[in-house]
Amino acid sequence: MPQHDVLVIGAGLAGQRAALAAAETGASVGIISKVHPVRSHSNAAQGGINAALDPQDSWESHAFDTVKGSDYLGDQDAIEIMCREAPHELLELEHLGVTFHRDERGRLGKRAFGGASAARTYYVADITGQAILHVLYEQLMKYEEVIRYEEWFSTALVQDDEGRIAGVVTRNIKDGSLELFAAKAVILATGGNGQIYDPTTNALICTGDGIAMAYRIGAPLMDMEMIQYHPTTLAGLGLLITEGARGEGAHLYNAQGERFMEKYAPNKMELASRDVVSRAEQTEINEGRGFPDGTVALDITVVPRKRIHEALREIVNVGRDFAGVDITREPIHIKPGNHYVMGGVKTDIHGQTPIPGLYAAGECACVSVHGGNRLGANSLLDTLVFGRRSGEHAAQAVSGMGMPEPSRSSLQDEDRTIQAIVNRDGTGRRVSELKAELGATMDKYVAVFRDEAGLNSALEIVRRLKDEAQNVAIDDKGSVFNQDVLGALELQFMLDNAEAIVISALERKESRGAHTRLDYPERNDEEWLKHINVAANGAEPELSYSPVTMTQWEPQERTY
């Protein structure tokens, strides 16, 4: 049985950062990922990472922008920590080798991003996430002490009799063997759940595995109703066009050639918060001022060509390869599309969940630093700051503790479950059909605009799909690289995520951040300035509330 002081699940930015931080304290660390670490979805973070590094800027300004961006649902103590630690974290990455863009003096160069009162986004062209991910992986290759389990799929968290985390059950994708890992602490860093929506900017691997595994052992999920729709995604495929494009000066137009953001955010225009821009676009489209394909236009041609080549090259490629558009010469059609989940497994400022020994960091966690709406370029920061804090805290907390002995019955249970899936007769619906129905349902009823009737429809469908998922047809009966059986397991993870989102969205009877209820169009601080938690309590999910932590910023009206 593999044993580690600290076991990290997921090897994107949060996971790798956590593993490195834990290893630096001398702890024995394992990192498990269902894909090779450099395939992780952190790759897709194009625009950059926020930090108030410039002496003209201040962490307080960054924190206020984040609080305002969150529509006052973010916890201000956590936001303060993130913004205070941002410059240090950024410099640490630079010292490790990230090739950040420089200005003419050779100092770190920055760009403007949405919802920010100063330009404080540091970047590597438009491959920032990829560059940081690869540099962290360089460090992992260097630290041979960190044991990497690449292409291992985790299926369940294991607790001891007292409820403390004791390990993880994981399937080696290469040969299908199931292994029980013992760990004194487990850090979930499994990313988001965008695949429950169709279309989405998220990669196929973003199926909310960690969120679901935590939910199943009773960890509360918080702010799950807060789903970010990114303002600039390609229609149909859902691929992302970075906010950096607008940061570099690109404009949005409706089909009548109007720069419509003038109506919705006269000061910040295209660089208002994402929820504001997405609502504006969706309003234009719904009211008939969009293009026939249900889009509006993003005009990047106003950005000088030299600047496009050095700062937006990836977008040139995406436009050319996936939309057949040369963005240096013509506008590209875009629409709001599923992008990010602000909610996740509830944690404190050290990444600890209420389950002893279980931590979460990055998109699968909810500290909550993003509240109702995440600012662009704050997600990389969140993964790194809270990834590091989780790794450090977990390693220190378990030093001197004995290695737990997780019960082998958990392994046998999981093995039976998987064998039952594999040996099933092909009578049920296909995984792909259920997934497609789920994606369309979520994008129809749990998107930019929501109402009670739609959310109830969504809940009904999700619950039916949960039943049907128990009996999906499986083609692949083999052990080696059986992606079919993994797809069936992921589908169940996704449905747990979807249920938590819809239940929370039904509960929040107001409009705040990314959650706009047509039947409750106003923000209601009296009743709803609080987090909604959902926890699986036996069969029926149970709702509860927790207060929003305020330090120095009282809620104000939110305009851009």
Next chain:
Amino acid sequence: MADYTLKIRRFNPESGEPAYWADYDVDLPPERSVLDGILQVKDREDASIAIRCSCRAAICGSCGVRINGRSALACNTRIGEASELGRDGVITVEPMGNMPVVKDLVTDMEAVHWKKVRRVVPWLVPAEEPPEGQEYIVPAEAMLDVTQAMACIHCGVCVSACLSLEVDPDFIGPAALAKAYRFVGDPRDGEHEARLKDLAEDPHGIYDCTHCFACVEVCPKDVAPMNQIMRLRRKATGDYGIKDSNNGYGHEKAFTNILERWGTLHEAQLLPRSFGDGSLVKGQTRPSAIRQLVEALPTVIQGLKSGKVTPKKALVHPKLPDQKQVQRIFEEVESHDERIELNLYIIGEMAGEESE
């Protein structure tokens, strides 16, 4: 919607059967990708087909395969275009080359690609301690310059297409050497010379590349790995004067000296000059050069046999009629203090086209 046929190379290591081809029909608009086609087959017909894939946008580097024999990412190859290039419109899809196959379209990247990456000391070895409370100060151009190598997504497509790797499986290869340039071109790294010396001296290193351009043609991210290898060579020779035991240094010198003098390749002199650091006379008397000349005798004899080298050709090699023009190119290039390097992040796609 159009109908396409995908001919997929199937292999199941558990079946005991050899690999085989299987045909599948898909209906998709022509602008959708070959990956979309494969996913449609998995969704509708046979979910047991194995292929790594995740982002669908040529960012994660998972879905490297060979399509109609050409190495590529399935997600950014349009199915309509692939069909036009396939025999009778049928699109063949098989796993990448130069790597063992795990199952169907999944290859063992770890055994080949990642092992080679780890060979090049793939992390920054800082020249000096990080400055307290601030970043290293480095020229903006230097960071842009290595961004092209940083754009590599480690998909393995160049490794699959590399002809040198086919002949010498120990060749460090295009992707890992591009990764090496990412450090050699980084002013913060303190091991430039040691890295270059290591990669020049390794018989499977930078001089093992045959300059065939295959990696440049197939790279989905325009990393142009071969260009990065050539830049490693230019730095090794031009900046550090590293004279390697593989004779890469001498060979390059011989090549340029011959071209400067005659304008075309004087094959009979290439070999002897390569052993003399570019000169026909100087350096030939070194014991190592004599030994290398003796070792090269079979090559010389083969050249004589095939008629590539004759006594007449060895003695007389015509200059180009306008050899002065060639010399002027040499003078122009050498008059610059710094080498002119082409980099997509600096000049963009339309190299040579007037910018607006």
